Amino acid sequence: MNKGRKLVAYVGPYSFPDGGAAARRIYGNCLSLRSAGYDVVVSSGQLADSQEEMFNGIPVVSLNERRHEHLPTLLKHLMYFSAGKNTISWLDSLERKPDAIILYSGYSPYLIRLLPWARKNNVKLIFDVVEWYDPPNWLSRFMSPYFLNIELAMRFFIKKCDGLIVISEYLKKYYAHQVKNIIKVPPTANLACGDVVERDSSDNAxxxxxxxxxxxxxxxxxxxxxxxxxxxxxxxxxxxxxxxxxxxxxxxxxxxxxxxxxxxxxxxxxxxxxxxxxxxxxxxxxxxxxxxxxxxxxxxxxxxxxxxxxxxxxxxxxxxxxxxxxxxxxxxxxxxxxxxxxxxxxxxxxxxxxxxxxxxxxxxxxxxxxxxxxxxxxxxxxxxxxx
CATH class of the missing domain: 3.40.50.2000 (Glycogen Phosphorylase B;)
Known part of the structure; x- marks a missing residue:
């Protein structure tokens, strides 16, 4: 990494680079950040044998935050409130602190820990907002640990961040009155797919x-x-x-x-x-x-x-x-x-x-x-x- 460039850490409980649409969202944004002149490191919550690896020139650190995935659903959701501790320990261990942290998912457990850490270390905390789940019923909104965690984050903690990346106009409008620094970025794709495939006219279906x-x-x-x-x-x-x-x-x-x-x-x-x-x-x-x-x-x-x-x-x-x-x-x-x-x-x-x-x-x-x-x-x- 170039010490003359600002460092951005993308953190959260997701898997990377093999984490479905979430990983592809993060990878696309990392490419945008590198194109903008930033150094980027991805801190993943996935379980891995090796803590550090490289993916297409991006350092990836696996922090084993998702160690409770095998538990029954209710217990897993309760244990999720301990998530983020390994991320804070990793950030504390860094000799070169990031200039900005972008949090993807993680919600309340991560935000409760990252908000004071970012203020203490004079680091910008940015949330990448890509969804807002619908609870199956009104009772789940307040009684389910999982949905309570999300509702608290969406309605309270995210508004305390220094900036937001939002995926849709719906989310931009919701946060526009509480957060001044917002950019809207849809999913991006870097598929290197070349020319458009001509349709095979011999195949009638x-x-x-x-x-x-x-x-x-x-x-x-x-x-x-x-x-x-x-x-x-x-x-x-x-x-x-x-x-x-x-x-x-x-x-x-x-x-x-x-x-x-x-x-x-x-x-x-x-x-x-x-x-x-x-x-x-x-x-x-x-x-x-x-x-x-x-x-x-x-x-x-x-x-x-x-x-x-x-x-x-x-x-x-x-x-x-x-x-x-x-x-x-x-x-x-x-x-x-x-x-x-x-x-x-x-x-x-x-x-x-x-x-x-x-x-x-x-x-x-x-x-x-x-x-x-x-x-x-x-x-x-x-x-x-x-x-």
Whole structure:
């Protein structure tokens, strides 16, 4: 590291570099920071045999904060309030203290420890705000240790930080009156994917892809049903799913009246894939589909899969949640589903089949990613944030 450059430490309980969308978010921001002229070190909470390693030129320190993951859920959540101690010990041990700390996740346990440490050591503390989970019910908001921890952080502790990186306009508006130093940075992608893949016109099936771990955010059941209905109407379509095995597919297929042979013809499960293989699947598809309900966690977050699909030149079909309306332009780089329901998606799928040969849409998708989702585009924002 260059002692003439400011040092930024990215800390939190996440795994890195193999930590899913969280790790890719952090890596993208690290690239932005390095482009802005900062030295960066990532402090991960993951369990690891070796404490220090390098990932693409970024020092990674594993602090074993996540040692309670094997415990029952309630006990694990209670023990989580001890998280952050190893991070403080590591920071104390550093001969060269960081000029700024960026905390990703961790929430109240980390903030309770980092806020006074940062003040004592004259270090800027910045929180990377990327989501706001919805408790399953009102009682969980106050009685669940997990959701109580998050609500305390979102409504109180985060507002005491020196600055924020927010992933969406929803979060920016929420914190704008309490925190002056805020930048909005969507997920970024550095996939080095080269030219847009030309569609193979000899393959008649129009290929749609869903990639991810289904939860409350993604309406995978609705996507599957819409594709099945499109197939039943005579359209030659396939839905390729990364993240769900064939054995678990039944959990996402509502009672629909489709035979197993009809399902197998249209729905292709690839199971859990590596990120590289997932990106390859997305890149070889005609469209990605993202269908999400209008709930707080969806409006506060931003789908990484949208960014990565655009980055490899695969147009996206989605309903407009979060900030997607800023980037997704109907008929230009994807298609907009006007409502969050199966019937609307069936109609958009029918329209998309006619447009599947449109190579211009694929090029526009890639251009969208180059303009909005390249890490280099946010270097100046990080300079404003950190100084």
């Amino acid at each position: 129009v290929k749609f892809v869903y990639a991810g771990t289904p939860g409350k955010k993604d309406a995978l059941s609705s996507i599957i049903l819409a594709i099945l209905r499109a197939g039943a109407s005579g359209q030659n379509v396939e839905l390729h799913i990364a993240g769900v095995s064939r054995n678990n597919l039944g959990d996402f297929i509502p009672v629909s009246g489709f035979s197993q042979s009809e399902i197998d013809k249209v729905i292709k499960c690839h199971g859990i894939l590596s990120h590289r293989d997932t990106i390859s699947l997305v890149r070889s598809s005609d469209y990605s589909i993202i269908l999400r309900p209008n709930i707080r966690s969806v409006q506060a977050g931003f789908p990484t899969k949208f960014v990565e699909s655009m980055a490899v030149g695969t147009p996206v079909i989605a309903n407009l949640t979060s900030d997607l309306g800023v980037y997704l332009k109907d008929g230009v780089n994807g298609l907009i589903c006007p409502n969050f329901d199966v019937e609307s998606l069936v109609k958009v799928i029918a329209r998309s089949v006619d447009l599947a040969q449109d190579q211009i849409m694929r090029k526009r998708a890639k251009e969208t990613a180059d303009v909005y989702f390249s890490p280099d585009n946010y270097s100046e924002e990080f300079i404003k944030l950190i100084g």
